[in-house]
Amino acid sequence: MLTVLGLIGLAVAVVFTVRSVREQGWGDIDPAGLAGATVGAVLGGVSLYAGRRLTTADELADSLATRVRQEAERAYAHMFSGDLNALIDLSYTARLVGRVHADRSEGRLxxxxxxxxxxxxxxxxxxxxxxxxxxxxxxxxxTGKSVALARLVTELAQTRERERGGRVPMLLSASSWPGGTIVGWLESQLAGRWKMSRSEIRKIMDAQLLLPVIDGLDEMDRSSTPAAETRAAALLGQLDIWNEGTRPAPFVVTCRYSSYKRLERAGAAVRSAAVLRLDRVTPGQARHFLADRVAHHPAALAAWRPVLDALDPDANRAGSRTRALREALDTPWRLMLAAIAYAPHTEQDPVDLLTRAGDGTLQRHLLRRFIPSALARPTLAHRRLGRLDPDLTHRQLHVLAAYLQDNTAGRTVLGRVLSSTDIELHELWPMLGQQRIWRTERWIMTGPAASVAISWFLLVGPSNLVLGYCLGSFVGVAVYFLPRSAWPEPRFFQMPLTDSGSFSTFFRRPPTVLSPRSAIRWDLLTVLLMSLTVGLSAGATYVFKVTTNSGDPSLVTVLVLTQIFAAHGLLLSLIIPARIMGGRAALRYLAFRLVAGSAGIPISFRLGRFLHLCQERGILRTAGASWQFRHGEIQRYLAAHPNP
Known part of the structure; x- marks a missing residue:
């Protein structure tokens, strides 16, 4: 494709130059034609160079492994609030089902x-x-399933970087499975999330270099759905029959113990697999974790001493509160909740853990204290984060959590199964209804075009150029209203001029791993760059004509022409359904925010910034271009409690 564009650009440059020379001679070449020829030649050469670049499947896999590793490392650090000094090395036992061979059946994380x-x-x-x-x-x-998965993804990606020949782990959210084959799911992820071209996807898929790592199989369905009829059973069925050549294809899946047992009893589980079961946290491990995490200086150690003594495996304590505390803090997640809720900066008495464990209210109390304690956590001096009100944060996150919980049953909108875990800014619009969002998009598209046409008509007066602009704007908006993709994806203007693979490197080097917030930013930047390019290209000819006919143009003329052709470029960039164009996802998000604001829904207008701050405070985590609640318990608690 790039080679074809390059040949077209060079052909245009040659035609411009030859025509100008034949009609006007070498001394009177039209500046507009010369400018067009220069631009065409440059872009043509670049496209030819980009199109002829040979990228092997191994090179693509190496680049993808680096991006996956960086994302996994960031997610792994967020699971522990950036503190990796108090990790728990859980033990596990493995049960081999079917024709699976392993060198051992137990070990450590x-x-x-x-x-x-x-x-x-x-x-x-x-x-x-x-x-x-x-x-x-x-x-x-x-119990540490997501922690184990993040560690596995990180180390497998590191192995791929060190030893060419390994597979690249692709972390996938089970609730986002669109149905269909595993190969189709992987291809859609490479195109949408990792922005690979069709030829790149074909190379890496033909080489069989991907390893699907699927998290949250138990989050795909409601518990009341019969096991054999669940989406989880359908996904396992696709994994079971997925082969590569003459061998079963590899994969990794996480699922709750009870959910997977239900699937096994219904005959819907995978026929050949190693089922690894992580053990609970021992009292001794819990004691070491809390001592390293929150009781590492004398004042904190004194406050936590009763709790640490109760968790001491060598102490002979058989009290009911001690047994209840050990059972309540036997998972990494609850230990982390306790460390956050009773951190020294909260000024809460850790002895309260013993009391609440004894009366059975500890788990609910830790969930209620999670957001206020996370927002009160001090940050490093060089990371100044915006302040968030705990009560308002709770109410805003409740709206998102309730929406995700409503999608648990596999709700489908316009051919897509809505995720019950992922938060993407441009995919929240089903919360408010399709017609309201699309109607707002039409107003957003029509308003700027009409205002520019009216202002130019008042400043310049009636002319063929004015009528042409009005007609072009009308046609452009009409084309935009034609049937189109209901689920626009953020676009990135990709022209591999440098190792980063992006034309926008001239303005700012794009990050190796895109955050959920930056996806909309780059989509908006793409359409702005395209509108500037198209507007200047179309307007250069008219500007030269005006300067030739009327001498030095007035400031008003220059401003009006700039405004007009920038608007034309914006409209064209939004209308043309090309891969390098962008702006549709940003437009969809803007429509969602306007409708949410007019409906009085308690969501921050700067939703991206709000979610980013929640991520920095450890309330949310990132998964590719999506946010997720740090744990499913937090999402379920917020969905069920609209008020703090």
């Missing part, structure tokens, strides 16, 4: 990557262990 690489076939299901006491908190929520 620090060796999970070596265990996985020795599997044959490399099919792994990660679950947690249920609590010994049935009842509240008996499920394996927060």
């Amino acid at each position: 620090s060796g999970i990557t070596a265990f996985y690489r020795a599997l044959d076939p490399a099919r792994l299901v990660i679950t947690g262990a249920p609590a010994a006491t049935r009842g509240t908190g008996s499920d394996d929520a927060g």
Whole structure:
């Protein structure tokens, strides 16, 4: 495609130059024609160079592995609020189902990557262990499945970077599975999330260099749905029949213990896989974690001493409160909640943990204290974060959490299954209804075009140029209203002039890993760059004509022409359905914000900044170009409690 564009650009440059020379001679070449020829020649040469670049599948995989590793490392650090000095090396046991071979059946979290690489076939299901006491908190929520997955993805990506020949782990959210084959899902992720071209996707898929790592199988359906009829069962069915050549294709999946047992009893589980079960946190591990995390200086140690003594495995304590505390703090997630809620800066008495564990209110109390404690956490001096009000933050996050929970049953809008975990700015519009959003988009498109046409008509007066602009604006807006993609994706103006692979490197080097907030920014930057390019290209001829016919143009003329052709460029950039164009996702997000504001929905107008601050405070985490709540328990708690 780029080669074709390059040939067209060079042909245009030659035609401009030859025509100018033949009609006017070498001494009277039209400046506009010369400018057009120069631009065409430059862009043509660049496109030819880009089109002839040979990128192998291994080179693509190496670049993708670096981006995946950086994202996984960032997510892993966020799970521990940036403090990696108090990690818990959980133990695990593995159950081999079907024709699977492994070199051992037990080990530690620090060796999970070596265990996985020795599997044959490399099919792994990660679950947690249920609590010994049935009842509240008996499920394996927060037992470290996501931590194990993040560590596995990070180390596998590092292995791919060091040893060419390994696979690139692709972290996927199970609730975002659109249906269909695993290959189709991977291809859509490479195109939408990682912005790969069709030829690049074909190369990397043909070379079989991807490893799907699927998180949250248990979050795909409501618990009341029969196991055999769930979307989780359908996804496992696709994984079960997915082969590469003559061998079963590898994958990694996380699922709650109880959910996977239901699928196994219904005959919907994978026939051959290693089912790894993470053990609960021992009292000794919990004690070391809290001592390293919050009780590492004398004042804090004195406050936490009763709790640490209760968790001491060598102490002979059989009290009911001690047993309740050990059971309540037997997962990494609840330990992290306790460390955040009773951190020294909160001035809360840790002894309260013993009391609330004894009366059974500890888990709810920790969830209620999570947001106020996270927002009160001090930050480093060089990272000045904006202030957030705890009560207002709770109410705003409740709106998003309730929307995600409503999608748990597999709600479908315009052919797409809505995610129950991912927050993407330009994909929140189903919350407010399709017609309201599209009607607002029409007003956004029509308003600027009409205002520019009217202002130019009043300043310049009636002329063919004015009528042409009005007609062009009308046609452009009409074309925009034609059937189009209901789910626009952020675009990036990709022209591989440099190693970063982006034309916008001339203005700012794009980050290797795009954050959810920057996706909309780059989409907006793309359309602005395109509008500037198209507007200047179209307006150069008219500017030269005006200067030739009327001498020195007035300031009003220059401003009016600049305004007109910039608007033309903006309209063309939004209308032309090309891969390098952008702006549709940003337009969809703007329409969503305007409708939400007019409807009185308690969501910050600067939603991207608000979610970014929540991420920096550890309330949210990132997963590619999406935000997610740090843990499913936080999302479910906020969805059920509109007020603090």
